[in-house]
Amino acid sequence: MVHEELKLQLAQFPGIAAIGVAHSGVIDSRAGTVLFWPMVEGWNDAPLRQIIEEAHGLPTFLEECVNAMAVAEQRLGHWKGVRNLLLVNVGWGIGSALFLDGHLYGGRDGMAGEFEHTTIEENGSLCTCGNRGCLERYSSASAIVGRARAELQQGVGSSLLHEVGENLDRLSVEAISAAKSYDRLSERVLSEVAVHLGTAMASTVNFLNPEKIVLGGKVPEVAGELFLTALLQSLRQRALPHAMKEMTVVISQIGEEAAALGMVFIAGEHVLRARCREIKGESRLGGGRLDPSRQRAESGSHLLCFRSLHYLQVPLSPGARKGDCSRLP
Numbered sequence: 347m348v349h350e351e352l353k354l355q356l357a358q359f360p361g362i363a364a365i366g367v368a369h370s371g372v373i374d375s376r377a378g379t380v381l382f383w384p385m386v387e388g389w390n391d392a393p394l395r396q397i398i399e400e401a402h403g404l405p406t407f408l409e410e411c412v413n414a415m416a417v418a419e420q421r422l423g424h425w426k427g428v429r430n431l432l433l434v435n436v437g438w439g440i441g442s443a444l445f446l447d448g449h450l451y452g453g454r455d456g457m458a459g460e461f462e463h464t465t466i467e468e469n470g471s472l473c474t475c476g477n478r479g480c481l482e483r484y485s486s487a488s489a490i491v492g493r494a495r496a497e498l499q500q501g502v503g504s505s506l507l508h509e510v511g512e513n514l515d516r517l518s519v520e521a522i523s524a525a526k527s528y529d530r531l532s533e534r535v536l537s538e539v540a541v542h543l544g545t546a547m548a549s550t551v552n553f554l555n556p557e558k559i560v561l562g563g564k565v566p567e568v569a570g571e572l573f574l575t576a577l578l579q580s581l582r583q584r585a586l587p588h589a590m591k592e593m594t595v596v597i598s599q600i601g602e603e604a605a606a607l608g609m610v611f612i613a614g615e616h617v618l619r620a621r622c623r624e625i626k627g628e629s630r631l632g633g634g635r636l637d638p639s640r641q642r643a644e645s646g647s648h649l650l651c652f653r654s655l656h657y658l659q660v661p662l663s664p665g666a667r668k669g670d671c672s673r674l675p
């Protein structure tokens with residue numbers, strides 16, 4: 347299905363120089379591989395970059411979704427230019443990314459920032475990573491829905507039952523958030539989830555001393571102020587006061603296209619680097635692997651970047667178009 351959509355996009359716009367893909371899970375961006383993605387069986391160790399390059403004949407760059415979001419936030423958000431930033435994306439799962447001293451930090455194997463696997467309960471429920479009591483089991487949208495459903499099944503009174511027409515399969519984080527101002531169960535579940543997140547965040551704040559924390563994803567977006575207030579209360583209660591003094595926690599303003607937008611910067615910088623290496627005679631765009639389409643890639647003026655259903659076709663920055671190597675970050 348992705349191939350079909352890509353084919354369609356590329357046919358509509360012939361001037362594409364490279365493809366940027368933001369993908370969730372654990373990604374080795376250097377190798378272009380999806381290392382671990384529990385959402386789809388058999389997708390571990392998948393050579394996604396190679397698959398797309400072979401199918402579409404264009405240099406492809408792969409990055410973890412939440413890292414791409416952090417790049418968009420750091421370049422475009424109203425905290426633009428912040429050097430030490432933690433982005434926590436709370437959706438159906440949780441993801442996070444770190445900017446340390448102005449650079450996206452991946453650690454030795456690109457595994458840094460796996461905040462969602464912070465243990466918050468030693469003997470808690472089993473996580474997809476094999477550990478018990480990981481934050482993701484307690485603070486994601488799936489945890490919120492699961493918790494509300496379990497309480498409703500136990501007979502806890504709530505107007506949510508009326509909202510979903512007694513069909514618990516229709517429970518969603520949107521429905522729970524919409525009921526938070528008048529339904530005690532919804533309000534309590536969302537607050538408790540935010541407290542767990544604040545607890546895990548306090549250890550990270552003490553350890554890394556970030557300037558800003560950006561909350562992205564569906565949960566902060568729909569649960570809004572209630573979620574942020576409970577999280578901040580929990581965070582202030584636990585983190586060192588000096589680490590909290592100048593630090594702020596904000597909800598992302600960029601929205602669902604953040605990952606695709608971040609890929610525009612990431613892929614654009616890769617293209618510029620490749621063109622600069624080419625000018626120096628070191629190597630060619632696509633590392634010499636893409637003979638039939640090399641000319642198209644080298645003369646292309648646009649990028650095609652996507653995450654899930656969000657596709658962006660954007661012009662390369664003037665620096666990348668002209669191979670202006672002084673613009674390399």
Ligand SMILES: [Zn+2]
Nearest residue numbers: 463473475480
């Ligand atoms: Zn885990």
